[in-house]
Amino acid sequence: MALQGIVPITIALTEGDFHTLWAPKWREHGQEWQAFLGYGDDVYLFRSTGELLAFIESDARHDLRDHPKWQAFQHEDAARVVPGKRGYCDVIGVPELLAGRPSHENVTGAARAVAVARSLGDVIDSTTIGSFFSSYSVLANLERGADHYAVENGESEWSAVGRAVLSNWDRVVDELDGCYVIPEQDASAVEAAQKKVEAAEEARERARIEEEKAAEEAASQIDPYDASLWGTAGIDPVKIAIEGRTLYTLRTYVDGQPVFLGHFGQIYTFNNRRAMLRWLAEHDEHDLAATATWSEIMDGINGGTLEVTAHPDNTYVFTGLTEDITKGPKEVDTEQMRQAYELLADAADWARDDAVNSVLVANPALQEYIAYMLGGSSGYSPSAPYTAEAEGWRQLENGLVGRFSRF
Incomplete structure (x- = not known):
């Protein structure tokens, strides 16, 4: 024992x-x-x-x-x-x-x-x-x-x-x-001690039940994605809805910097998830191949056990944003814009170019508008018409689409 x-x-x-x-x-x-x-x-x-x-x-x-x-x-x-x-x-x-x-x-x-x-x-x-x-x-x-x-x-x-x-x-x-x-003892002392034991057992049982409840609550709040191969490897499928199409790619972060499935500033995109997996099984000429956990992803692909599932945090919907900007700030989904701008910025950072900054510098109204919508501006309030802002946003989208290998 x-x-x-x-x-x-x-x-x-x-x-x-x-x-x-x-x-x-x-x-x-x-x-x-x-x-x-x-x-x-x-x-x-x-x-x-x-x-x-x-x-x-x-x-x-x-x-x-x-x-x-x-x-x-x-x-x-x-x-x-x-x-x-x-x-x-x-x-x-x-x-x-x-x-x-x-x-x-x-x-x-x-x-x-x-x-x-x-x-x-x-x-x-x-x-x-x-x-x-x-x-x-x-x-x-x-x-x-x-x-x-x-x-x-x-x-x-x-x-x-x-x-x-x-x-x-x-x-x-x-x-x-x-x-x-069996030692002789005072009956009243034994009775008092027995009550103490029973009270302590009840307290322990209550504590056990509370711990179980807390554990169950914590488990219910755990995102299943975090336990998936994508989550443990830290390489995420990315789903992009833009100009009437849905595309898939991959992205990770190395030392806080984004790294996409791609090379020389071009992001490799696919019209369906299975096509991306088939391509990955046969190609390794891309930036993600050099990351520390890429071999784990390849093991899952070669073993036939890996499926492409994009977490909501990695799903970017551009569809309708330009039209909403034209209508006014109240029509724009702030979270949708926040996520979309995140992808625009990540793509530019990875490609090491100033494409996004160049558009913003050339269109100060758009720069102030985005800052206002994302809560980073003071003393600015957008006013109609919103033509310049919408046109500037369309340029950002076009720049992103231009990076895609398939569209």
Whole structure:
């Protein structure tokens, strides 16, 4: 059992279920130790988690006070005495577990119980228990889990474990039945402690539910695109609607600068998504081929698993913008213009030319109009007619279309 520190456990013995604390093997000052809650030669077991909590919160002496993690354990809430899913050790039920198939539940359950029984035997220095485990080394393989018994000869080894236990386990249980002490405690202190445990468990459950809700809410807000191959590679399909056509290309950013699917200022565009994938499978003479994650995209293309899906953030609609500008600012979709201008600027930056700036410099009215519409202007208010602004925007669109390889 891969346990560390101090853990609460429930041990099923002949007289019922008992609660205690277990400190699996730890090293200190070059020596290996293991312990249960107790004092001297006595191991302490308790009938309830309330009894256990009342005891460890009292001034009663016990050996675990010397454990290096005792203070940290005592600073946890009252539910620290409640075993987790792996904390139930059905010592009395080991034969029944071994009588079944070597399922995950049966193997892990038997492994927990056997580990605790062996550790108890070591702590109380039981010759009977020590001899049992020395005689049947096959029991150690329980720690390997159910997969160990799923291979060839696994079933026969599982049966060998069962035979060992069937003929000898009663002696181990008898030793453990006589190894413990139940400390006497004040009933009112135990009752108060039990209420603290129950309140702490309820608080933990509420916290768990809140965490699950928060996780579900966070998951619902995660964009599936981010987990796609495009999202993880950071190379995005771009969809462009302009002059009555829909085109596709690709773009990424390297050190904050745009890089398009293309070369020497020409953006390679395609009328449909599958055509773009087919072209990419056969060509690598473009700027994206030099990016760090391009091989990931090619793996998806060559594997036939990649589909072109343009995220809304990478969808640019120019259709109707010029006509809307002519009608007046109220008719223009600001977000549509913002996205369209982003693509215009990115294309010019990638091509390393002043095409966009040249149009704006030659048409100051358009420059002020765009700044006004995108919230970056002060003291300017557009006024009719908007002919110069519309004509300037049309020039920007024409310049972009001129970069496309297919139109």
